[in-house]
Amino acid sequence: MTDLTLLTIGVTLLACLTAVIGVHVYTSGKAHEQALLERMSQTGQLALPGRRRRFAGVDRRLRRTTLGKRIERKITTTGLDLTVGEYVVYVIAALLALYFIVGSVFAPFFGLIAAVIGLWGANAFLNWQVLKRTEGFINQLPELTRVLANATQAGLALRTAIAMAAEELDDPAGEELKRVADQLAVGRSxxxxxxxxxxxxxxxxxxxxxxxxxxxxxxxxxIVSSLRNLTETLEERKETRREVSTLLSQVKVTAVMVPVLGLGFLMLINSMRAGALDDMTGAFAGKVAVIISAGLYALGFFLINRLTRVRI
Incomplete structure (x- = not known):
């Protein structure tokens, strides 16, 4: 190697090392700054600003509609840090991206079908978040009843016991109980x-x-004995729910893999002969066949999930 080559390699390695050190110092500084702001906000020396909301105009208009109120209720239940306007704008942007990407890979007609499925998926995402938060809260119920039983046995009022449980438990139980405690503090029954x-x-x-x-x-x-008996029952139900979820996990994966296999077959057909999907969806009969096939895949996905839904 020449001296110029060695010098170039040495300068490059030094630049990479400097970049790594700079990123490490920057992230450490940001972490220390965030910790300092949180500590000062907890002591009351500084009011920590909230996240800047985007699309405020869209959000104000949507909140006046019935659909906007329904979406807002779901977002509030999920605990996501989103406004109605942000959610709708993000969904529209995702649908447009999905339409153009799928349309360019397969055919424009498939892009339209993907946008329709994406619209359903946006609502399914909120429902999944609600279900996930509900499941998390249910898993914390034995601990919640135990805290309430200990607090009431110590002579505390039920309102005080709920406020204490809100401070001791993690989210989502802590956040939900804090809402209940705040409502009780302002005089609600x-x-x-x-x-x-x-x-x-x-x-x-x-x-x-x-x-x-x-x-x-x-x-x-x-109330103390009732809560303690309820704690034991909830612990047993929690273990039963976990066992049922483990047994049905393979079937739930099958429900997802069946539509994925159909998508793989479409990619295989399009790779065998370029433009085959364009020719197929160019005819009316082809469009009808694609719609029927997508409907059958959706029906299979729905039936598998329906059959595996076990109420405990």
Missing amino acids: LDDALGDLVERLPSRELTVLVTTLILSNRAGGT
Whole structure:
């Protein structure tokens, strides 16, 4: 090697090392800054600013509509840091990208079908987030009942016990109970606050817990023993739900793999002869066949999920 080559390699390695050190120093500084801001906000020395919201005009218009209110209710239940306007704009952008990408890879008609499926997927994503948050809350119910039982046994009122549980438990239970505690702090009744909680996170376990708390608050009685018995029952149901979910995991994967195999067959056909999908969707009979096939795949996906839905 010549001296110029060695010099070039040495300068390149030095530049890479400097870049790595610079990135490390920058990330460490940002982490220390964020920790300092959070510590100052907790002590009241600094009000931590919230995230800047985008598409405020779109959000204001959508909130006045029935669809916007429904989307807002779902987003609030999921706990996502999104506004209605941001969600709708992001969904429209994703649908356009999906249409052009699928249309360029397969055929324009398939791009239209992909956009329709993507529109369904946007709503399914919110429903999945709601279900995920509900499942997370259900898994925390045994710990929640244990905290409430210990607090009430110590002589604390039920409202105080709920506020204490909101501080001790992690999300999503901590955040949801904080909403209940805030509603109770402004004078709302216990029945209404817990009723809203059941509407946000509908489940049998939570309904039983809320009913127990409301009846004990109205008529009095041995709430501690009721909560301890409920804790044991919820622990058993939690283990049963985990076992059922493990047994049905393979079937749920099959429900996803069947449409993926259909997509793979389309790619195989298009790779065998370029333009085959364009020719197929260029005729009316081909479009009808594609729509029927997509409907059958969707029906199979729906039926498999329906059959594997076990109520415990």
